[in-house]
C-alpha cells in the first residue's frame with residue numbers, strides 16, 4: 001500500500017511514462033495494472049486464492065480442485081491500484097463507476113478507516129463494504145455474486161452476500177460494485193485480480209445433468225473479455 005501511495009503522489013509527468021494501451025506490458029498506466037511477481041506477498045495471495053478455490057469447490061460438491069482445474073494451467077494474476085483523492089463535492093462524481101470484475105476472484109485491500117467501496121444488493125440498494133482491520137474483501141465471480149471479508153490469515157470472518165439473479169445472464173462476472181469518494185481523506189485500494197487465461201469457461205461437468213442443463217454456452221475466456229477489438233456494444237450483445 002505504501003509503494004502504491006508513493007506512486008500516485010509522483011508528478012503526472014513521471015507517472016506518464018508508464019502510460020500505454022499495450023496490454024502485453026507488465027507495467028501499464030491505463031487502468032493502473034501492475035503485475036506482481038515472485039515476492040512474499042504474492043505467495044500469500046496465491047495461498048489465499050488456493051484456499052478459497054478449495055472451499056468453494058467443496059461447497060459446490062465435486063472434487064476440491066475442480067475450480068483450480070477450470071482456471072487452467074496458467075491463471076492470470078494482476079494487481080490494480082486505484083487512488084481516489086479527496087473530492088470537494090462527492091455527490092457530483094464517483095471514484096469508480098458501477099462495474100463487475102471480469103475475473104474469477106478479486107482480493108481487495110483498502111485504506112483503513114476510509115469508506116468507499118459499495119455493492120449493489122437486492123432492491124437496487126447500495127451497501128458500503130467498509131474496510132475491517134487486517135481484512136481483505138473477496139469479490140467472487142465464480143458461481144454467483146458474493147462478497148466475503150476474510151482476514152489476511154485466511155479465516156473467513158464475515159460474509160455479505162448479494163444475489164441478483166445469479167448467473168442469470170450467463171456471464172462470468174462479479175457483483176456490481178462501485179467506489180464513492182469523500183471530501184476529506186484520500187483513499188487507496190489495491191485489487192488483486194485472479195482469473196483464467198484462455199481456458200474454456202463453462203459449468204463444472206459434475207454439476208450438470210438432464211435436470212440441470214447448462215444455462216449458457218461455453219466460451220473461451222479471452223475470446224469474449226480480453227480482446228481489445230471487441231467493442232463494448234458487442235460484449236453487451238454477446
Ligand SMILES: O=C(O)CCC(=O)C(=O)O
Nearest residue numbers: 080082116117179189191
Ligand atoms: O476502490 C475500490 O474499492 C473498488 C476497486 C475495484 O472495484 C476494482 O479495482 O475493480
Ligand SMILES: [Fe+2]
Nearest residue numbers: 099100101177
Ligand atoms: Fe472492481
